[in-house]
Amino acid sequence: MVAELGQFVLVLALVTAICQGILPLIGAHKQNAALMKLAENASFVQFAALTGAFICLTVGYVTSDFSILNVASNSHSLKPLLYKISGVWGNHEGSLLLWVWILALFGFAVALFGRNLPDSLKARVLAIQGLIGVGFLLFVLFTSNPFERLVPAPFDGNGLNPLLQDPGLAFHPPFLYLGYVGLSVTFSFAIAALIEGKVDPAWARWVRPWTLAAWAFLTIGIALGSWWAYYELGWGGWWFWDPVENASFMPWLAATALLHSAIVVEKRDTLKNWTILLAIIAFSLSLLGTFLVRSGVLNSVHAFASDPARGVFILMFLVFVIGGSLVLYAVRAPAMKGGGLFAPISREGALVLNNLLLSTAAATVLLGTLYPIFLDAFTGEKVSVGPPYFNATFLPLAVPLVIAMAFGPFLPWKRADLGSALSRLKFAMFAALIVLGLTWWLQTDGPILALVGMGLFAWLLVGSLIEWADRIRLFRAPFNSSWRRMVTLPRSAHGMTIAHIGVALVVLGITASEAWQSERLGIMKPGETVTVGSYDFKFNGAEQIVGPNYNALRGSFTASKHGGAGYQMFPEQRVYTDPPMMTTEAAIRPMLTADLYVVIGDEDGAGGYATRIYHKPFISWIWLGCLTMFFGGFLSLSDRRLRLGAPKKRQVEIKGKEAPTHI
Amino acid sequence: MTRKKQRLYFVIAGMSVLAVAAALVLTSFEDSLVFFHSPSDLAEKPVPAGRTFRLGGLVEEGSVVKQGVIVQFRVTDLAESVPVTFEGLLPDLFREGQGVVTEGQLNEDGIFVASNVLAKHDENYMPPEVADSLKKSGHWQPEGNK
Numbered sequence: 071m072v073a074e075l076g077q078f079v080l081v082l083a084l085v086t087a088i089c090q091g092i093l094p095l096i097g098a099h100k101q102n103a104a105l106m107k108l109a110e111n112a113s114f115v116q117f118a119a120l121t122g123a124f125i126c127l128t129v130g131y132v133t134s135d136f137s138i139l140n141v142a143s144n145s146h147s148l149k150p151l152l153y154k155i156s157g158v159w160g161n162h163e164g165s166l167l168l169w170v171w172i173l174a175l176f177g178f179a180v181a182l183f184g185r186n187l188p189d190s191l192k193a194r195v196l197a198i199q200g201l202i203g204v205g206f207l208l209f210v211l212f213t214s215n216p217f218e219r220l221v222p223a224p225f226d227g228n229g230l231n232p233l234l235q236d237p238g239l240a241f242h243p244p245f246l247y248l249g250y251v252g253l254s255v256t257f258s259f260a261i262a263a264l265i266e267g268k269v270d271p272a273w274a275r276w277v278r279p280w281t282l283a284a285w286a287f288l289t290i291g292i293a294l295g296s297w298w299a300y301y302e303l304g305w306g307g308w309w310f311w312d313p314v315e316n317a318s319f320m321p322w323l324a325a326t327a328l329l330h331s332a333i334v335v336e337k338r339d340t341l342k343n344w345t346i347l348l349a350i351i352a353f354s355l356s357l358l359g360t361f362l363v364r365s366g367v368l369n370s371v372h373a374f375a376s377d378p379a380r381g382v383f384i385l386m387f388l389v390f391v392i393g394g395s396l397v398l399y400a401v402r403a404p405a406m407k408g409g410g411l412f413a414p415i416s417r418e419g420a421l422v423l424n425n426l427l428l429s430t431a432a433a434t435v436l437l438g439t440l441y442p443i444f445l446d447a448f449t450g451e452k453v454s455v456g457p458p459y460f461n462a463t464f465l466p467l468a469v470p471l472v473i474a475m476a477f478g479p480f481l482p483w484k485r486a487d488l489g490s491a492l493s494r495l496k497f498a499m500f501a502a503l504i505v506l507g508l509t510w511w512l513q514t515d516g517p518i519l520a521l522v523g524m525g526l527f528a529w530l531l532v533g534s535l536i537e538w539a540d541r542i543r544l545f546r547a548p549f550n551s552s553w554r555r556m557v558t559l560p561r562s563a564h565g566m567t568i569a570h571i572g573v574a575l576v577v578l579g580i581t582a583s584e585a586w587q588s589e590r591l592g593i594m595k596p597g598e599t600v601t602v603g604s605y606d607f608k609f610n611g612a613e614q615i616v617g618p619n620y621n622a623l624r625g626s627f628t629a630s631k632h633g634g635a636g637y638q639m640f641p642e643q644r645v646y647t648d649p650p651m652m653t654t655e656a657a658i659r660p661m662l663t664a665d666l667y668v669v670i671g672d673e674d675g676a677g678g679y680a681t682r683i684y685h686k687p688f689i690s691w692i693w694l695g696c697l698t699m700f701f702g703g704f705l706s707l708s709d710r711r712l713r714l715g716a717p718k719k720r721q722v723e724i725k726g727k728e729a730p731t732h733i
Numbered sequence: 734m735t736r737k738k739q740r741l742y743f744v745i746a747g748m749s750v751l752a753v754a755a756a757l758v759l760t761s762f763e764d765s766l767v768f769f770h771s772p773s774d775l776a777e778k779p780v781p782a783g784r785t786f787r788l789g790g791l792v793e794e795g796s797v798v799k800q801g802v803i804v805q806f807r808v809t810d811l812a813e814s815v816p817v818t819f820e821g822l823l824p825d826l827f828r829e830g831q832g833v834v835t836e837g838q839l840n841e842d843g844i845f846v847a848s849n850v851l852a853k854h855d856e857n858y859m860p861p862e863v864a865d866s867l868k869k870s871g872h873w874q875p876e877g878n879k
Contacts, residue, residue, distance in 0.1 A: 304822075304825075411735070411736060411739055412739070414742045414746070422743070422746065423746070426746060426747060426750045427750065430750050430751060430754045433754065434754055434757070434758055437758065451768070452768065452769035452787075453766050453767060453768050453769065454766075454767045454769070454787065455762075455765060455766060455767075456765045456766075456767050457765075458761060458764060458765035459758075459761050459762060459765035459766075462757060462760070462761035462765070463754065463757045463758055463761060466753070466757055467753075467754065467757075591802055591820070591821055591822070592801070592802055593801045593802060643825075651825070651826070652825040652826065653825050654822075654825055669822060671802075671822040671823070672799070674799065674801055675799075678801075680801070680802050680822055682821070682822050
């Protein structure tokens with residue numbers, strides 16, 4: 071029953087989306103208020119219908135209704151409740167339902183928060199959202215229906231891949247999708263602006279919060295995925311330049327660029343064409359990511375199924391959306407006149423540099439990701455493009471980006487003086503040199519890149535702090551007045567500082583963990599002690615244990631530093647029953663200065679066990695840095711200037727009063 | 734600062750970043766392309782020792798020998814097979830008769846020294862490259878590997 075209901079509301083959502091996609095466009099063209107108004111109501115209905123569909127599928131999972139094919143293939147009655155629920159999106163069909171549901175959620179949010187949008191713009195934005203929804207709903211209904219029945223219903227389900235039974239991964243897809251799909255709003259705004267032929271600072275102000283939200287979610291989604299890979303896969307790595315990772319990283323790069331170029335549109339009414347193009351590219355990359363992951367052209371845990379019909383459908387959809395929007399862009403963009411002029415050395419100039427570097431980086435990642443697919447398609451030759459390529463192309467672009475990041479906020483709009491920015495950054499330079507020197511002195515053997523990385527970390531961290539301190543005139547004005555300035559400083563300014571510090575922390579984590587990781591691989595007998603990094607690891611022995619839906623070999627280790635207090639660590643090698651599968655559960659002791667990471671493997675037949683032990687300095691800062699960026703993004707989002715409910719007239723007034731240097 | 738001049742700066746900046754990127758791509762691309770070969774490919778067209786590539790196929794039944802953390806096994810496409818040695822912990826799904834992809838180099842004795850055995854996270858899963866090479870060697874059994 072629940073499946074039929076789900077099926078029904080899905081079709082209802084499709085019909086609504088078709089209306090939402092067509093009628094308001096006509097309405098906006100003819101200035102028919104009733105038709106334009108329809109967009110809002112349709113987006114409510116669509117959201118309600120898809121919420122219903124999502125609930126239906128969730129009920130199917132929670133009640134273990136194995137007459138639904140999707141539930142039978144991916145769930146099991148003995149699975150813990152959390153994983154029954156996360157199992158809803160832990161498979162192809164369900165994750166696409168999540169995709170369209172989030173799409174509808176964003177449409178609903180635009181309708182809800184966009185009360186101050188001009189009627190025609192709002193109608194058009196919602197119509198484009200509706201059209202994207204039509205495409206995805208057709209895909210869901212015709213190639214990936216989650217409500218398909220299975221007759222006869224099996225006694226129990228197949229179970230969920232145990233690697234996916236994990237809290238980190240339970241929330242990875244929703245966050246990632248909030249990011250991917252959030253970019254659809256920016257895209258819809260861009261297309262609507264192209265149809266209207268008008269882009270102004272107000273437009274940028276409406277677009278920015280959506281970009282910011284999408285970016286923040288994308289950041290946290292990627293971080294969760296990488297964290298999961300780190301602790302669940304048991305190889306100690308956190309980023310493999312795997313095509314699936316690249317698929318989420320490319321939209322992130324584009325969204326980061328978009329976030330910054332939208333500032334220029336808002337403040338200086340220029341770079342409009344470029345910003346529109348970026349909005350199109352960013353969403354295209356997230357569609358491409360969906361295509362790469364969902365079509366089965368890639369081989370990995372994410373490719374739940376490889377059904378050629380699905381691949382062809384998404385590819386057609388991709389061609390239609392990207393091709394269509396680029397054609398529209400080519401026709402309409404030249405008509406949009408650029409606004410204020412600026413010198414190469416200026417805030418705008420720095421943001422252009424940011425955009426150039428980020429989009430070039432995205433392009434090189436795209437090339438490396440797609441090349442094997444094209445080569446296979448055209449010559450049948452199988453290759454893979456490995457991490458060396460990505461490291462060799464991405465890092466040289468990232469270094470100037472980080473250098474410029476500390477500079478940018480010091481440069482005034484229009485025209486700037488590099489010398490005065492440098493003189494204000496002299497402490498950052500000192501800090502970078504000191505850290506660089508210290509690193510050089512401390513490190514006995516390590517890559518030269520480690521020096522650069524540590525220097526960059528100090529440069530960006532101190533540079534961001536100086537900029538923030540400058541704004542509130544810390545130590546230059548009486549403390550009270552600094553405090554007042556800090557409180558009244560726009561939240562978006564605090565947000566920027568925090569997000570930039572987050573990047574600095576990520577740089578620290580990557581550099582230190584890559585350069586100074588220690589690793590030991592070997593057979594250990596009970597009672598044996600080895601030293602890795604600055605820690606002694608004593609192997610106490612291993613035993614068989616029985617878990618809720620698995621059996622495991624559990625090792626026991628005591629890690630201690632120079633005979634100090636010991637930490638108990640229990641790595642496991644699990645064998646799940648449904649589906650029968652082995653997983654490695656690393657024992658990880660995260661600390662601010664280093665992570666200890668222990669993996670246990672098979673017995674060697676003589677009482678010893680294969681073990682792998684890592685000491686990874688500062689690695690937690692990679693994820694803490696991402697969390698900091700996420701927080702900065704949200705703080706910025708809460709800025710009252712961007713708060714969407716404020717009446718339009720007032721926004722214009724506030725804008726007039728603003729100090730020109732605020733971002 | 735005129736509009737024309739501004740556009741010129743844009744073009745110059747854009748071009749120079751692109752040129753740098755193109756140079757980076759071109760210099761690193763050749764070295765980081767890793768080709769995939771099946772045991773039959775190797776028998777047909779040997780790869781010189783010391784060149785990194787991926788070798789994929791099935792882990793030959795009864796070929797796995799573990800000595801401490803060093804594992805020796807043979808990768809086969811049921812027509813030809815290649816001896817492989819690997820030092821490290823094998824991925825969870827490594828099993829005799831299962832599909833496997835390894836990355837490494839041949840040594841002077843014709844043994845493939847794997848630096849990496851790629852983990853596949855699903856027991857029904859067959860790496861597409863391996864499926865293709867099995868089809869080529871005529872030993873593909875689709876029902877067995879859905």
